[in-house]
Amino acid sequence: MKIELTPIGIIHSPFRNPAGSPIQPSGAKGVKGSIEIFEEYRAGLRDLEGFSHIYLLYHFHPSTGYNLSVVPFMDTRPRGLFATRAPKRPNPIGLSIVRLDKVEDGRLYIQNVDVLDGTPLLDIKPFAPQFDAQQEVRAGWLEQITSNVAEAKSDERFK
Amino acid sequence: MKIELTPIGIIHSPFRNPAGSPIQPSGAKGVKGSIEIFEEYRAGLRDLEGFSHIYLLYHFHPSTGYNLSVVPFMDTRPRGLFATRAPKRPNPIGLSIVRLDKVEDGRLYIQNVDVLDGTPLLDIKPFAPQFDAQQEVRAGWLEQITSNVAEAKSDERFK
Numbered sequence: 001m002k003i004e005l006t007p008i009g010i011i012h013s014p015f016r017n018p019a020g021s022p023i024q025p026s027g028a029k030g031v032k033g034s035i036e037i038f039e040e041y042r043a044g045l046r047d048l049e050g051f052s053h054i055y056l057l058y059h060f061h062p063s064t065g066y067n068l069s070v071v072p073f074m075d076t077r078p079r080g081l082f083a084t085r086a087p088k089r090p091n092p093i094g095l096s097i098v099r100l101d102k103v104e105d106g107r108l109y110i111q112n113v114d115v116l117d118g119t120p121l122l123d124i125k126p127f128a129p130q131f132d133a134q135q136e137v138r139a140g141w142l143e144q145i146t147s148n149v150a151e152a153k154s155d156e157r158f159k
Numbered sequence: 160m161k162i163e164l165t166p167i168g169i170i171h172s173p174f175r176n177p178a179g180s181p182i183q184p185s186g187a188k189g190v191k192g193s194i195e196i197f198e199e200y201r202a203g204l205r206d207l208e209g210f211s212h213i214y215l216l217y218h219f220h221p222s223t224g225y226n227l228s229v230v231p232f233m234d235t236r237p238r239g240l241f242a243t244r245a246p247k248r249p250n251p252i253g254l255s256i257v258r259l260d261k262v263e264d265g266r267l268y269i270q271n272v273d274v275l276d277g278t279p280l281l282d283i284k285p286f287a288p289q290f291d292a293q294q295e296v297r298a299g300w301l302e303q304i305t306s307n308v309a310e311a312k313s314d315e316r317f318k
Contacts (some may be wrong), residue, residue, distance in 0.1 A: 001279065003164040003218050005250045024290045041249060044227035046239030050299025057216070057252055059162050068203035080205030082283040085290070090200060091164045091281045093216055093252070097293060120162070122250045124241040128298040131183045131244070132291075134256060139287040140209025 007120035009037040011058060013113045018062065021154040023073045024085065025096050025112040033098075033113035035121055042106040045124075049103045053127035054110075059120040060092035063158070073154060074145045083140060087158050094119070097127055166279035168196040170217060172272045177221065180313040182232045183244065184255050184271040192257075192272035194280055201265040208262045212286035213269075218279040219251035222317070232313060233304045242299060246317050253278070256286055 013033040015021040022028035035056075037045060048054065066088040069078045081089065099111040108124075172192040174180040181187035194215075196204060207213065225247040228237045240248060258270040267283075 001166060003166075003279070003281070005162040005164065005252075007162075008249050026290055041227065041241075044240035044249075045242075046228070047242035047300050048239055050297065050302075051242065052295065052297040053293050055254065057250070057254070068200065069205070080207055081203035082200075083204075083206035083210065083285050085284055089282060090167050090203075091216070093164075093282055095214065095216070095254070095284060097291060122162070123248055123252055125244055125254060126242050126299060126301070127293060127296065128301045129293075129296050130298070130301065131185055132256060134212050134286060134288075136211065137286065137288050138209065138211040139289070140285060141206050142285070142287045142289065143209075 005122055007059065007122060008041045009035050009121040011035050011056065011113070011115050011119040011121050013115055013117045015116050018116065018154050018158065019156050021116065022114045023154050025098055025114045028112050028114040030111060031113045033110050035108040035110060037106045037108065039106065045103055045106070048100065048124065048126065051100060051126045053097055054100050055125040055127055056096045056098055056115070056121060057123040057125070058094045058115060059122060060087040060089070060094050061120055062116065063088045063092040066090055075141060079141055093122065164281055166218065166281060167200045168194050168280040170194050170215065170272070170274050170278040170280055172274055172276045174275050177275065177313050177317065178315050180275065181273040182313050184257055184273045187271050187273040189270060190272045192269050194267040194269060196265045196267065198265065204262055204265070207259065207283070207285065210259060210285040212256055213259050214284040214286055215255045215257060215274070215280060216282040216284070217253045217274060218281060219246040219248070219253050220279055221275065222247045222251040225249055234300060238300055252281065
């Protein structure tokens, strides 16, 4: 069984290269970008501006292949792929929560952008605390990591 | 440009029909389910058990077609599709945060399951507060909704 997807827009950001990019939106605070939504989907943007934060689902487009064991950016030990956010995955779909500043003429103006310029957008979902906030969270290997995600940068390892 | 995806597993839940199912994991507190990960991907599950919560990305498999304007389950007014979590979307990818109880023999035992039995799983990502918690959130039309998401149930509207 195969599932076929088509981009609904293109994400623009200051990042042209994986190396040196922030590894998560929390490492890209204040980084501005925009999303061009293709004309045929723009009617679906109504009411979106009321949300301060949105999920972006996108295609990790430079990614090909994957390893089920990876050394994450903030770690020195190999971890199971699904316990990481590494971009090379069996289904290379990225997930980021960004701040939404404005919607104008089919363009979304966003902040905290951690994705590469030219990334194909697949879906937008509103972020809502009543759905998405969680209590009593344990964050596995990430809890033992002392390096600061706000300062961690991508390198060439998932190229 | 087309993107092709392949399921990495199958989600099992008590919900055989869209009508009557919870509309979000927050409406499915304590509902237990499991996920069978296909053999070839199981090595990627290492270290996952350390996380109490995980994102599931899955295919809204009964969904065909979409409308860019929908009346959400908890509302009476039409809203732009991308300002909702409605299942019929240009790219019908679902996103749920569930509680992870245990990983055993390639099977994930989960709670707060709001998806239909037999749903094809596309990806798993660890939920980590340092990436995913957000401050100063505005939740648009959802903030005006008085009905309780914990009690709201799906109906036939997106069948």
